[in-house]
Amino acid sequence: MSLVDPLLLVDPAAYAKHGYPYESWAKLRRESPVHHFSPEGWLPFWALSKHEHMVEVSKQPDVFLNEPGMTFVPLLDGEVQAQIPIRTIINMDPPDHKKFRKVVSAYFTPRAVGKLQGLIDKTATDLVEGMGEEGEMDFITEIASIHPLKIIARILGVPEEDEPFILRLTNELFGNADPEFQRDPDRLAAMTSLFGEFWEYFGKIMEDRRANPQDDLASVIANAKIDGEPMGELETMGYCLISFTAGHETTRGSIGGGLEALIENPAAMQQWANDPALTPLAIDEIVRYVTPVNHMVRTAARDYELGGQSIREGDKLVLFYASANRDEDIFEDPDVLRIDRDPNRHLGFGIGEHFCAGANLARATSGTLFRELVQHIDEVELTGTPERIASNLVPGYKHMPIRYRMRRKARAA
Numbered sequence: 001m002s003l004v005d006p007l008l009l010v011d012p013a014a015y016a017k018h019g020y021p022y023e024s025w026a027k028l029r030r031e032s033p034v035h036h037f038s039p040e041g042w043l044p045f046w047a048l049s050k051h052e053h054m055v056e057v058s059k060q061p062d063v064f065l066n067e068p069g070m071t072f073v074p075l076l077d078g079e080v081q082a083q084i085p086i087r088t089i090i091n092m093d094p095p096d097h098k099k100f101r102k103v104v105s106a107y108f109t110p111r112a113v114g115k116l117q118g119l120i121d122k123t124a125t126d127l128v129e130g131m132g133e134e135g136e137m138d139f140i141t142e143i144a145s146i147h148p149l150k151i152i153a154r155i156l157g158v159p160e161e162d163e164p165f166i167l168r169l170t171n172e173l174f175g176n177a178d179p180e181f182q183r184d185p186d187r188l189a190a191m192t193s194l195f196g197e198f199w200e201y202f203g204k205i206m207e208d209r210r211a212n213p214q215d216d217l218a219s220v221i222a223n224a225k226i227d228g229e230p231m232g233e234l235e236t237m238g239y240c241l242i243s244f245t246a247g248h249e250t251t252r253g254s255i256g257g258g259l260e261a262l263i264e265n266p267a268a269m270q271q272w273a274n275d276p277a278l279t280p281l282a283i284d285e286i287v288r289y290v291t292p293v294n295h296m297v298r299t300a301a302r303d304y305e306l307g308g309q310s311i312r313e314g315d316k317l318v319l320f321y322a323s324a325n326r327d328e329d330i331f332e333d334p335d336v337l338r339i340d341r342d343p344n345r346h347l348g349f350g351i352g353e354h355f356c357a358g359a360n361l362a363r364a365t366s367g368t369l370f371r372e373l374v375q376h377i378d379e380v381e382l383t384g385t386p387e388r389i390a391s392n393l394v395p396g397y398k399h400m401p402i403r404y405r406m407r408r409k410a411r412a413a
Contacts, residue, residue, distance in 0.1 A: 004028060006037035009047060009320065010072055012177035015395035016388050020294070022335075025049050025323035034307035041074050045297075045316040046309070051327040051347065053307050054319045057298055058352035064298035064317065066354065067093045071393050072297050072318050076187070086195060088238035090246075090296075090354065097353060100235060103224040104243075104357055107217055113360045116155065120368045123150045128372040134405040136383060140256050140397050147369050148251035151361070152244055157205045157218035166244065169198055171398075174249050178390035180398065195241075202240040217243060247358050253292025253396030254283075254366045256386075259373070260400065261289055263380055265337045272339055273374040282339035283367040288346030289337050291322035292396055296350070321347045380404040 004024035008014050014021070028035055033050040048054055057064045070090050089100050106112060127143055137143070145167060153163050172194055175181030184190035209222035221239045224231040231239075262269040272282050296319050304311045311317070324347045326334040331345075349356035356362070384401040 002037065003032055003035060006039040006042075006047070009037075010039065010042060010045075010318070010392050011074075012390040012392050012395070015294075015392055016178065016390035019388060020291075020322050020395070022322075022326060025320060025326065029323065029327060034309040036309070042072070043075065043080065043316055045072065045318050046306075046311060048317055048319045049323040049327075050307070051324040051330045051345070054321065054324050054347060055351055056306065057317060057319065058350065058354065061094055061097070061353045063301050063304060065093050065301050066091050066097075066296075066298065068299040070296050070298075072295060072316070073187070086238050086241065087232075087234045088242040089357070090242060091238075094353070099226055100231075101357060103226075103231065103239065104217065104220060107220050108357050108360055110360050113364050116151070116361070117364065117368075119154060120151055120364055123147055124369040124372045127369070128376055131404065131406065133408075134403075136401065136403045139259055139400040139402045140252070140386075141399065143369075144252045144255040144259070144397075144400075145248075147255065148248045148362075148365050151365050152247045155217040156202075156240065156244055157209060157214075157216060158244075162201075165201070167248075169194060170245050170248050173245050174391055174394050175389050175398070178398070181389070195237075198241060199237055202237060206236060206240070243358070247361065249394050249396070250292045250356075251362050251365050253394055254287055254290055254362070255369060256397040256400055257290030257292065258286040258366065258370060259380075259402075260382070260386060260397070261286065261337050262374070263382060263402075268337055268339050269374050269377075272370070276371050276375065278339055279367045279371050280363070281342055281344070283363050283370065284344045284346060284348075285337060285339050285341045286366070286370075287348035287362075288325045288331075288341070288344055290396075291325045291346075291348050292394055293348070293350075294322050294393060294395055295320050296354075321350070376406050378405050378407040 004027055008018065008021040008024050028047060028049040033048070034053055035047045036044065037047055038044040048057065089097060092100055124147060127147055131137070149163055149167055153160070153166065158166055171181040172183045172190070176183070176187055176190055182190065183194060205218055206222040209219040213219040213223055221236060221243070224236070226235070272278055298317045298319065300311045300313055300315045300317065302313050325331070328334055349359040381403050382401065383403045386397045386400040388395050389398045
């Protein structure tokens with residue numbers, strides 16, 4: 001009998017039904033932190049559950065590769081599923097990764113993100129004010145999805161009227177195993193159709209930004225050069241894809257999971273409301289506690305000894321960041337939300353060469369919205385069970401019904 005059920009770790013449907021398998025990860029951390037599984041219908045893999053091992057692997061990109069594929073998907077008729085021919089920096093290894101990452105690195109510095117703060121502030125304020133004095137809503141579809149969507153849309157050249165179209169593509173990409181969002185049960189057919197629409201739409205934006213460059217991310221991507229030559233179309237579309245989908249979906253996950261955590265910890269919400277200066281620490285703690293990106297995959301380029309286990313060339317390693325972020329050897333009271341946790345060595349944005357390029361924007365986007373929410377919401381509660389998307393990569397909430405009441409504004413004398 002297996003130490004834990006491996007399907008709880010990798011099956012998208014299991015995340016939708018049971019949520020994050022924290023108990024299984026805790027058992028693996030205690031008894032077998034580098035554990036080999038061979039579940040039926042999946043490639044054999046090593047499950048990494050400890051913080052130290054993920055750091056060790058992530059800091060050796062020449063030994064543990066991304067290029068063969070950084071997500072874990074089921075086999076199709078016993079074979080590895082075909083991939084869509086598009087390149088993103090997440091799937092690149094040295095030396096390509098460093099060269100392509102430089103394309104957008106300047107756009108996501110703290111100073112550059114600071115120039116977007118006015119847009120971020122207005123979007124957050126408009127959404128919170130639009131909630132009215134009290135009411136009920138689906139927090140995910142009406143707030144958590146919309147705030148990051150509007151920010152990413154503006155910097156990638158997507159007009160407001162096209163936001164619903166882009167949101168649908170994002171849902172279908174990350175929810176390709178979810179019945180609510182699944183475009184086609186045949187994953188390859190669904191991805192081919194989806195990327196066709198994505199390519200056609202963003203191809204026009206790239207063409208426009210080459211002819212009429214502006215001060216936005218779309219122009220940076222459209223006019224990028226690698227080794228003195230224009231960036232290839234596969235990589236250009238890959239940048240559009242990863243900027244929009246990852247930038248939106250992960251931040252939505254932090255916002256949705258973060259509100260649930262605050263509902264469960266009203267004292268933390270009040271502490272934050274009383275001291276907005278806690279926002280930078282609080283956001284990092286929410287990212288740790290929620291961990292919107294659940295896993296990444298690495299492929300061993302050579303034999304390697306890890307945690308007392310013999311990894312062989314070609315082996316797949318699945319890094320479960322959500323487990324690392326609850327590691328008892330790293331975090332005091334890891335299952336407790338502490339919005340003033342400092343230091344906070346979480347892996348919610350990854351570590352090493354593939355540390356999230358958009359981390360500063362993600363922090364600013366979610367931080368600004370939460371700062372507004374905690375200062376204006378007086379009471380908030382769930383009115384039903386939140387529903388997770390069927391995904392093992394970004395298994396955030398797709399629906400969260402809430403009831404709320406805002407604080408009364410002081411009347412002018």
